[in-house]
Amino acid sequence: MLQAQIDANLKKVYQDALQEQVPDRFLELLEQLRQKEAKV
Amino acid sequence: MSSSADPRDALPEHLPSLRAFAISLCGNAAMADDLVQDTIVKAWTNIDKFQVGTNMRAWLFTILRNTFFSVKRKRKREVSDSEGIHAGTLYEKPAHDGRLAMNDFRKAFDQLSPEHREVLILAGASGFSYEEVAEMTGVAVGTVKSRVNRARARLCELLGLRAGEDPISGADGDTLAVMGTSGVQAA
Numbered sequence: 001m002l003q004a005q006i007d008a009n010l011k012k013v014y015q016d017a018l019q020e021q022v023p024d025r026f027l028e029l030l031e032q033l034r035q036k037e038a039k040v
Numbered sequence: 041m042s043s044s045a046d047p048r049d050a051l052p053e054h055l056p057s058l059r060a061f062a063i064s065l066c067g068n069a070a071m072a073d074d075l076v077q078d079t080i081v082k083a084w085t086n087i088d089k090f091q092v093g094t095n096m097r098a099w100l101f102t103i104l105r106n107t108f109f110s111v112k113r114k115r116k117r118e119v120s121d122s123e124g125i126h127a128g129t130l131y132e133k134p135a136h137d138g139r140l141a142m143n144d145f146r147k148a149f150d151q152l153s154p155e156h157r158e159v160l161i162l163a164g165a166s167g168f169s170y171e172e173v174a175e176m177t178g179v180a181v182g183t184v185k186s187r188v189n190r191a192r193a194r195l196c197e198l199l200g201l202r203a204g205e206d207p208i209s210g211a212d213g214d215t216l217a218v219m220g221t222s223g224v225q226a227a
Contacts, residue, residue, distance in 0.1 A: 002201060006192060007164055009145045014165035017060035023073060026055050026080060030048075033084045 048087050050096055051080065057166065058100050064161045065108055067150045075111075079104040098168065102176045105158060112154065148198035156191035163188050 058079060062072035082103050083090070090099050149157065162173045163184060170188075174181040 002196070003192070006195060009142065010149075010160050010165040012142065013146065013149055014060055014064055014161055017063040018056055020056075020059070020063070022055045022059055025073075026059075026076060027052060029077060029080055030051060030084070033081070 045092075046087075047090055047092055047096065048084060051083060051100075054097050054100050057097055058104060061101055061161060061166060062104055062108075064165070065105065065154060065158055067157070075104055075108055078107050082107065095172070098172055098176055101162070101166075101168075105177065108154070144199060148195055151198055152191060152194060155187065156194060159184060159187045160191050160195070 055076070059072060059076050062075045062079075063069060066072050066075065079100060083100055086103075090096065149160075152160070158177065159173065162168045162176065163170055168176070170181050170184045174184045177184065179187075
């Protein structure tokens, strides 16, 4: 019972973080890496 | 390298879960984002080390946790350990109905050691098997299992709860949690 609640809460900790909007900077970073590589 | 089969094309779809893992691991969004950034650069430049056909999410999580723990080790050498600040703080028991308030749970979770947070998120919340977690964290499966049990016990302690009747043999919860999501991309 308690274990199940802990599991559910742990999932919620992760799921809440998962639902956050991913900052644009990461996609921009990938794009920069791609362009840098294309140049060499 | 043929661009059509570049495994790096799959990186964007893993960003949400990677970031969720980072946030759960370090409990600090700014630090989490730095970690994700470092991980992206490392993954990009070391993509030749990724074995196509294997679990890319696991590979990325591994890079991220290795980065996290090596930075942490370095910091530990530089400044005195601040981890101990919260140690020993206990929370009041939850309300009479026994349900764990999410706020209290988060506070307790954030007080766990990073090793404990890691194992609970990987093996429980994000749906990796004990075997996968063992591989990702570079320890034996038995170590993962005992770490999960200790992490749960510590969590209960921080929450002021008794661990209950089923500590180690009580695999019910664990097994269900793992089986419930394994095989399914939690992302």
